[in-house]
Amino acid sequence: MDKLSFRLDVYEGPLDLLMQLISKNKVNIIDIPIASITDQYFEALALMKGLDLEISSEFLVMASELLYIKSRMLLPKVKDDDEQEDPRADLVRRLLAYQRYKSVSQFLKEREFSSRFMYFKLPDNIEPQFIPYTGAYSLHDLMKAFEDILERSARCAPPPRKTFEGIVRREKVSVREKVHTVSEMIRRRGKVRFGELFDKCCGRPEMIATFLALLELVKLHRILVDYDKAENSFVLIHAKSGDNSDEAAVAWNY
Amino acid sequence: MKQQLPGIIESVLFAAGDAVDMQRLAEIAQADLDSVKEAVAFLISDYAANKRGFSLIEIDGAYQICTRPEYYPYVQAIAGARRQQGLSEAALEVLSIIAYNQPVTKNTVEHVRGVNSDWAVTKLAERGLVEEKGRLDAPGKPILYVTTQEFLRCFGLISLNDLPDFDADVVLEQQDPAQMQIDI
């Protein structure tokens, strides 16, 4: 038999090495010439060792298994003993099973990039349904919401004047002005959350002016107040049927 | 318009997830801008005419593919248990402040709100509604935040110009107490 050349780095394990030897020798897997295959197996290990390749313990376990089978094969056979199994039987079973998975590996390898040319998409963020709240609300609740914001603003350290240099045009806040601002904001957006009205306010005076403007607009039916349970917040809705006269009409009171 | 252009645009927009600038779309499809616009117009009318599941929207010079609004009830059904929570009150406040003042530092946001806004800013960034964009040329080089295209998409805005106008004179200023008495 020719000296075999081995692809040293590709043995997945002792079974893989054995399969390669069997295939090189063109022998039947269920009728392995144990003696010669065992010799070649040891040659391969020696070669691996010579090349400083790490030989994992599994290769050594298989080596001893092969020697055991070889020795049993040399024992005289007891005639007419059907119970006696071929000493190679267990190894052959393992090799056959391994061979089948090997062929499945090949099948998978060919299909490995089946979806490479397809791109998938991440799930969308799907927002929960908005359920408008139509229950009753009281002016007290509205006042309470405003108080919360005022209370919070009290903790707000005033920003240094310097921060706003150049953008400050006015130092006063009038309710009249706020009526305009608030009504415009609600008219343009259709619906505004209560808290949003105060986002831009700094200091109690501006907040109070904003709130008074809001009350005025409610009184004039220019806006409607509803409560959005999901958001746990009042929402202010533009009232199409409301009185659309000039803000001046309401601001004179102040 | 080459025959495959609508398909190319669909697949690119699908894979991108986000909005894709129309100029960039033209480059990718190796087509001119007019052809891209034409193909997009074709897709929009095709989706509508055949009641398809998609719709194509234009945001800020970019296109994005999304589900057709009329099928939203079905789409919501798939969300089922993994329904996402809406934005918190705090997050909405921060978002509005950033939207109107961008680019803006967290410090400014906190001044306006009067409370620490770390968590809300982080949350908004996580959800892709705001993002970092450079640093302010000031001591400490604080990070500047801007709103994203996702913000526009989320709130149904075509551009930031769609935000309701705020009077410029609603100013973050400490009031003179004496003055106040008169005004209110």
Added chain:
Amino acid sequence: MKQQLPGIIESVLFAAGDAVDMQRLAEIAQADLDSVKEAVAFLISDYAANKRGFSLIEIDGAYQICTRPEYYPYVQAIAGARRQQGLSEAALEVLSIIAYNQPVTKNTVEHVRGVNSDWAVTKLAERGLVEEKGRLDAPGKPILYVTTQEFLRCFGLISLNDLPDFDADVVLEQQDPAQMQIDI
């Protein structure tokens, strides 16, 4: 099949991103399973006939929408090129063994391969091709592994039935001892 069904299916699959079980799809669309299958077949042929940007795949009783492979050159321009690195021989072996024997312990895998398979199993789990699913009711309670939907998707399999048939137990023929003597 109601007229809007294809559109509903498109929008739900689009929003979900993931594969959606066909039964669940039928519930959401308020249609029967056959109608859903019919609508999906319509979509698949429509996408192909009109060179649309999408394709619809079936995995394990679920449907998923993705980009049409022929537009990959364009899509990769926006979404980035795909990693070309294939699985190692060892990983493919482990995957085959798990696929046919699931749920299966690492021990069994190692017995079949005749070699330690820790690394390969870890690698496969990292890539989402296999996952843990419970433990074997045996001493040491070893972890059981199964293949995932991602495995089917990745390898273009509709279900595990698409794996090649194994010959039912290859029968180990009892050799004639006399014959054996000659062989050795």
